[in-house]
Amino acid sequence: xxxxxxxxxxDLEKWANGLSKLDxxxxxxxxxxQRTVNRLxxxxxxxxxxxxxxxxxxxxxxxxxxxxxxxxxxxxxxxAIDLLILGKTDREVSELVGxxxxxxxxxxxxxxFTAELNVKREALWTDAKLRLKALVHEAVNTLTSGLxxxxxxxxxTAAVHILKVAGLYDKGVGSVTLPKTPxxxxxxxxxxxxxxxxxGSRPDALMEWxxxxxxxxxxxxxxxxxxxxxxxxxxxEQKKExxxxxxxxxxxxxxxxxxxxxxxxxxxISQAQSNRxxxxxx
Numbered sequence: 503x504x505x506x507x508x509x510x511x512x513d514l515e516k517w518a519n520g521l522s523k524l525d526x527x528x529x530x531x532x533x534x535x536q537r538t539v540n541r542l543x544x545x546x547x548x549x550x551x552x553x554x555x556x557x558x559x560x561x562x563x564x565x566x567x568x569x570x571x572x573x574x575x576x577x578x579x580x581x582a583i584d585l586l587i588l589g590k591t592d593r594e595v596s597e598l599v600g601x602x603x604x605x606x607x608x609x610x611x612x613x614x615f616t617a618e619l620n621v622k623r624e625a626l627w628t629d630a631k632l633r634l635k636a637l638v639h640e641a642v643n644t645l646t647s648g649l650x651x652x653x654x655x656x657x658x659t660a661a662v663h664i665l666k667v668a669g670l671y672d673k674g675v676g677s678v679t680l681p682k683t684p685x686x687x688x689x690x691x692x693x694x695x696x697x698x699x700x701x702g703s704r705p706d707a708l709m710e711w712x713x714x715x716x717x718x719x720x721x722x723x724x725x726x727x728x729x730x731x732x733x734x735x736x737x738x739e740q741k742k743e744x745x746x747x748x749x750x751x752x753x754x755x756x757x758x759x760x761x762x763x764x765x766x767x768x769x770x771i772s773q774a775q776s777n778r779x780x781x782x783x784x
Contacts, residue, residue: 575740614736
């Protein structure tokens with residue numbers, strides 16, 4: 503059994519914190535490493551937990567160095583993201599970007615595209631929330647005036663809005679958490695695919711909650727085993743997308759360099775006369 507001294511813990515913590523300086527590593531994995539080291543610090547006095555954490559840390563470290571770096575998005579994909587966050591449909595995006603609609607649909611299944619899209623959406627929503635917060639004081643004054651209105655309907659409407667804001671009217675709709683990293687987007691996609699696959703093999707999962715929960719657990723377990731393979735497949739697919747984009751951009755550049763030579767009217771007439779067949783002499 504390996505025992506960790508205080509110096510060993512400090513070295514591991516320094517290593518985990520140093521991962522944040524590596525730009526090619528995903529921030530989620532860096533945070534995972536730091537959390538793992540923190541758990542190791544907390545459980546260093548327990549022998550059983552110490553051995554388990556050591557194995558998890560070793561496996562996690564191997565995955566950090568063996569995995570492929572996340573590829574970049576193509577300019578077409580980045581332009582599509584800017585249009586989607588503005589409310590454009592897939593058809594409108596395909597027409598404006600210059601790709602087929604099926605291509606935009608395929609991009610929605612790309613974890614790197616999905617993560618970047620959600621990050622941009624979150625930034626847009628944050629800006630909208632900040633703008634709304636600036637109007638809170640004015641809105642409260644309006645609700646106060648409406649609450650004391652002589653018109654009963656106006657007073658009731660203002661009262662309902664005040665109760666909703668205070669959380670006393672109803673609980674409302676819960677917040678939606680969107681995946682903001684390729685790993686989160688890929689995990690949600692793989693879990694959904696595998697869960698639906700097992701639900702299809704067990705039709706009673708659509709009726710019985712126990713079977714449905716079982717298929718969901720099996721889907722998550724299988725997704726956890728396949729995450730490394732699925733991630734590398736996603737990286738390969740995105741690299742293929744980048745290669746195809748560069749090929750299209752290169753061909754368009756070559757065609758744009760070939761400019762037709764305009765002919766004058768005199769050159770057109772002389773060229774037409776030169777191409778005219780000679781008369782047959784008797």
